[in-house]
Amino acid sequence: MFAQCLPRPSIRALPAFLLMVIILPLLAGCGYNTIPTQEERAKAAWSEVLNQYQRRADLIPNLVETVRGYASHEKETLDSVVEARAKATQTTLPPDALNDPQKFKAFQDSQSGLTSALSRLLAITENYPDLKANQNFLALQAQLEGTENRIAVARRDYIEAVRVYNTTLKTFPSILWAKLWFTDAQPFQNFTVPEDKIQVPKVNFN
Structure with a gap:
């Protein structure tokens, strides 16, 4: 009825x-939902890495201009920072391209180049006591130090998220879903330099 x-x-x-x-x-x-869940977590972790790198890039123009006011004759070093920043901001890597090794390497190289240029810039400030006492420079110093710490944390979180995601694609039972259903899922690239080996700008002038 x-x-x-x-x-x-x-x-x-x-x-x-x-x-x-x-x-x-x-x-x-x-475990059907495991692969997409871990993939989204890795992408979210990468977005935070990008946010922190962008935060650093936003600080650099003011830092360069402050140093230029006290050390204008250090033109080569100042210009190298500006050029490295331009390259780093132009070399983008959206979350959807994290499985491309060439694009990931290009992004990592550009950020490493900026890190090196910043290290050289901050090293020359040791020769300018008046600059080191400038309040604007001290504020930028504190912001840069905080940003470098945030970058290190964001990279660490991304490395762990990618480790979990890549492992999920290779282990049972999720590997069955990867082969039968999520056929487009590919391992994400990861940083090739260990976190504890990354050379970050030293910004403590005390």
Whole structure:
């Protein structure tokens, strides 16, 4: 009697609906959602890396101009920082390209170049006591130091998120989903230099 009261399309859809009710919990329990979940976590971690690198890039123009006011004859060093910043900001890597080794290497190289240029710039400030006492420079120094720490944390979190995601693609049972369903899922690239080996600008002049 109840079946006769249902519209004909509902009766036809009932087996499919019941099948979904049974299968979906099984899929979740077997790790079906693990790959997309870990992928999104890795992408979110990468977005934070980009945010912190951009934060550093935003500080550099004011830092360069402050140093220029006291050490204008250090033109070569100042220009190298400006050029390195331009290259770093032009070399972008959206989350969707994290599985491209060439693009990832280009991005990492550009940021490493900027780190080196900043280190050289900050090294020359040791020769200018008046600059080191300038309040604007001291404020920029504190902001840069905080940003470098944030970059290190963001990189660490990304490295861990990628480790988990890449491992998920290679281990059972998620490897079955990778081969049968998430066929487009590819391992993400990771930083090639260990975090504890990264040379960051030394900004403590005390």
